[in-house]
Amino acid sequence: MKQRYFIQLSYRGTAYNGWQIQPNGLAVQEVLEQKLSQILREPITIIGSGRTDTGVHAEQQFAHFEIERALEITDAFIHALNCMLPPDIAVQQIFPVEPRVHARFSAISRYYQYRIRRQKSPFLDLLVYVFRPELDVERMNEAASLLLKYDDFQSFSKVRTKVSHFRCEIHRAEWVVEADELVFHIKANRFLYGMVRTLVGTMLEVGQGRMTVVEFEQIIQAKDRTKAGRSAPASGLFLVEVGYPPETFAKKMMDDEL
Structure with missing residues (x-):
């Protein structure tokens, strides 16, 4: 066996x-x-x-x-x-x-972080998105909070993707200032292809005042990728945790106790 x-x-x-x-x-x-x-x-x-x-x-x-x-x-x-x-x-x-x-x-959840810095760093530039414009974090969090109200995110999925549906249950979505970085935290049961980077790119438009929170919600409702903003670069995106039910690792815990 x-x-x-x-x-x-x-x-x-x-x-x-x-x-x-x-x-x-x-x-x-x-x-x-x-x-x-x-x-x-x-x-x-x-x-x-x-x-x-x-x-x-x-x-x-x-x-x-x-x-x-x-x-x-x-x-x-x-x-x-x-x-x-x-x-x-x-x-x-x-x-x-x-x-x-x-x-x-x-797996029952995936948790991603997207990390942004305003200043160049010789040590971190391949691990963050260096983005210079000033951002309204409060407004970006207003937009992020709307993600908890919806479960269809077709507007933020790459067009050529083989999925049966575009539904995701988002459990956390918020922007947090952490030392010299602005970090977007998002956790859901599943994610669509390119979804997090497109969400980030679109919320950066909100943060710069180029898009209103109302317009951001209209993009969610549109279910049309052409309505959303550009995709943010891959360099700032991290998968930080994959969640499983506690019983998933029961065999490991038994072996550890022996």
């Missing part, structure tokens, strides 16, 4: 064509599969909790794989795997889960 394992990892997405394997560029999934296959000495296929776009980062991503044998996952094993991986991908944990647990379909 196959054993299923979860992987918790993080990555800087700058050099990658997103999470999912693509025919025209290097993906995080591809690199991780190659190194896992090498260290485990058999072909390994992994399934992620969801896709991140080209250039988008992840502080916490989950994926799973299956193998015919039980593995002894030690700190030394994780260290060896991380030595094989490039510096911009890091594995934190690998642990067993029940066969029914699925990295993508068992």
